[in-house]
Amino acid sequence: MNSLSRWQQFYLDDSKLGSIPPSSCAQQAAKIFSEKNSQIILDLGCGTGRDSLCLASGGATVIGLDAARSGLLLAQKRAALSHSKPSWVESDSRGLPFPDALFDGVYCFGLLHEFVGESAESDVRMTMDEINRVLKPSGVAIVATVVGDPEKGVPHVQNFSEAMFDDATAGFRCIEKKVYDDLGCTGRPDYKVWFGHLEKT
Secondary structure (H helix, E strand, O other): OOHHHHHHHHHHHOHHHHHOOOOHHHHHHHHHHHHOOOOEEEEEOOOOOHHHHHHHOOOOEEEEEEOOHHHHHHHHHHHHOOOOOOEEEEOOOOOOOOOOOOEEEEEEEOOHHHOOOOOHHHHHHHHHHHHHHHEEEEEEEEEEEEEOOOOOOOOOOOOEOHHHHHHHOOOEEEEEEEEEEEOOOOOOOOEEEEEEEEEEO
C-alpha cells in the first residue's frame, strides 16, 4: 500500500482525528507568520486540517492542501465548527496547482517523511522545489520531519537524520533549526521532529 492509499484509508476509519489539537510546530509557525505579516499561507499536507485552523486563527488566508480526499472531508467538517475558514485543495505536493510566488508562507508538517522507497529522495526534492516556487521572495517556510535513524523505524515512514534534513532544506536560508517533542497528527504524544524556520533566498 502506498502512502496516499494508507492515509486515504486511515482517515476513513478514524473519525476521532477531528479532535486532535494543533501541533506545537503549528503554534510556533503561527507566531512566526504573524511576525512576518504573512497574509496568504499554504498548509502543505494538511490532513484533517488541525494545524490549518491554528494558522488561520490570526486572520491570515490559509489554503490546506492534501492528496487524501478523506482527510480533506474531515478538515471541512472541523472547519465548519470553527470561526476560521481555510479553503481546501486536493493535490499532490510534487506538482502544486498554484502560480509562482503566490504565498507569503508555506507550512509543511509531517509530509516529507511519508516519501519512502527508491523515489523518496527525488520526491522530497520535487516537493521542496515546489515550496520554493510558490513562495514570494523572502517568503517563510516552516518544515517539520520525523527525527531518527534512517535505517530504523517503520516501513511507511522515512526517519530523517540531521544531514538529511539539511539536504532537504538546502535551497533555503535557515533561520532556525531545532528538535521538537510534539503531538503527531494521529494523536501520538511521542512525536519527535526536526523543525526548520526557513526563508526563500
